[in-house]
Amino acid sequence: MKKIPPPAQLKKDIHQAFKHFHKVQEPPDNLLSNLVLVQETQKKESAKPKRYCVNVVLEKGLTQLENHQAEGAQILRKRFLDNKSISEVDKELGLSSLDRVKHKQSSAFSELTQIIWDLEFAARNALITAQKSKLEAKSYTELFGIDKLHKELRNLLMAEASPWVVTLAGIGGIGKTSLANFTVRHVIERLHYHDVVWLKISEVGRGKRPYPTPQTFDKLIGQLCQKMLPALSSQTSQEERLFHLQQLLKSQRFLIIIDDLELQEDTAYLISELVALSNPSRFLLTSRTKPAPHAGSQSISLPELTEVYSLALIRHYAEEIGFAEAVQANDKELLPMYKLVGGNPFCLKQLVNLARHRPLKSLLDSLGKRPLDSGDGMYQHILKETWLGLSDDAKTVLAVMTLATEAGMDADQIAKLSVLPDARLWPAINELIGRSLLEIRSSTLWERSYGIHRLTELFLRSLMNGGSDEDTENDDV
Structure with a gap:
């Protein structure tokens, strides 16, 4: 979509659009029809022609102009909506000078241009916000190496x-x-x-x-x-x-x-x-x-993150969850985490979470006893270690989340299926969010829905199906 025209060009376009107010043919794009204001009007008035939608925007601007410059709005209405000449307008309003009418008309166009520009700016911001709301909620605060x-x-x-x-x-x-x-x-x-x-x-x-x-x-x-x-x-x-x-x-x-x-x-x-x-x-x-x-x-x-970006991600995520020791650690101390799982962001986050609760050496030794496969198998193996450290309530909520739809599941639905009271539900939800196991799918001031990563779901389904660690690794996903 084109940018909003600069004020000088927009003023010319508005003037031309008024001149074509009563034309039968559809207006070209340079006569305001490329504005979001016009296109949003077309969505609401799908049966109406483009000419009608452009005129609706002009009249909306005139209505606002009347609040600031009533006489100027009146001149524009008489000149272009009523199809009257400047001399006729002069006589009806008693301005006693054609030049004065022209001056007031020009001033009215300038103020109307600013009004429509402001309306267009607000309409574009509203449309951007509406489109972004249809995306999955951001699960990141910063991305590395992209x-x-x-x-x-x-x-x-x-x-x-x-x-x-x-x-x-x-x-x-x-x-x-x-x-x-x-x-x-x-x-x-x-x-x-x-x-x-x-x-x-x-x-x-x-x-x-x-x-x-x-x-x-x-x-x-x-x-x-x-x-x-x-x-x-x-x-x-x-x-x-x-x-x-x-x-x-x-x-x-x-x-x-x-x-x-x-x-x-x-x-x-x-x-x-x-x-x-x-x-x-x-x-x-x-x-x-x-x-x-x-x-x-x-x-x-998408390749794995490089060593530099992996270490940057580890420190950034550690700072987010309040893991000061990892934030302050030098590269040599953090490097074994990267060497174990490579530059997989999801795996690195889970390792940081595990290291917050267990000494890093024993954790890496435990995971290193069996070589980790790449991709899903590696994540499933790490997630089993994470699972063992979760509270029972957090495990209950995670199990429930395998039933979530595309849109996710809100807190009331989680409470109903988990049979957890609020006093236990919210600590469990916060625990899972803090461990990057629960994602916020959509969020407003009053409503919020949650979901889980597909890899987490695969691991949970393996557990519910009675699969062992080996089964999980060998799942055909």
Whole structure:
């Protein structure tokens, strides 16, 4: 979306828009129709033409102008809404001078320009806030080592042409969701997209036996229609849903984030289907596997953090949770943590949490007795150590969280399922948040929903299924 025109240009555009107030043809974009004010009016008045929406904004500005410069507003109304000449306005208002009418008209246009500029600025901020609210809540306060990746992803998402499907690929816990969240928030600031949608694909097929790939796509289309086309009947056929969704995605520019793809075949199949739905809309996927090249798509692989960034993350997170010894430790003391798990942010955070409660040497010796695999297996092994140090109430809450939906679960739902009173529930929730095991999915002043990372869920399901440590490591995820 274009930036707000500078005041001098906006004043000219407003003047021209008034001159076209009674025109039948639709106004060109330079006559205010590219303003968020006009586009938001079009959303509310979908059956009305663009001309009507531009005129609504002009009249709204005039109404506010009347509170500050009643005579100037009256001149503009008579001149452009009533189609009267300057001499007619002069006679009706008794200003006794055409030059005086012109001067007051120019002054009125200047003040009206500032009013509409302020209204547009507020409308843009409101739209940015509304779009950001549709994203998953930030699970980070600072990201490390992502500057180059962020710039590359931002450029792809802001491009006017292909690729229409972008995939962030990397092992579990590497930071794909955080990078996507961080970058999309920057893109939203530019209002490049009509709207954004965030989906967690793990809600489509959970457990060790996911739905077949075509059915995964069908479930995804159902979820998108629920969010983007809520007026469609639940009885609408899949073919009709796909048709209406394609029409919408082809007519306006949407950014759809599909988070947490696990299976390589899911990623490959979805890309082939989503490319056909895109342009000008775009899809951003996060996947554990790097997809094969496909026309209209591009992938970015997330590497592990370097040693420097890993140590910076350890200190930053230690400071967040009040672990002063780790904050003050030198590189040589912290380096064994990096050498054990590499630059995996999720694993590093869990190690910092464990080291806060156990001496680092015995902790590393315990974990080092059996070589740690990379990726999910490594995290599952570390999480078992974390699990052993949790309170019983925290374990109860974590077990309940495996039932959470895409949107998460609020405190009332957790309380009902865990059967924990408030006096025990909130200490357990705070404990899990402090251990980075519970994520805030969405948050307002009055409401808050919680969820868990997919890797945490896999570990918990393994426990509930009676799996041993070895079983957890060998899970096919």
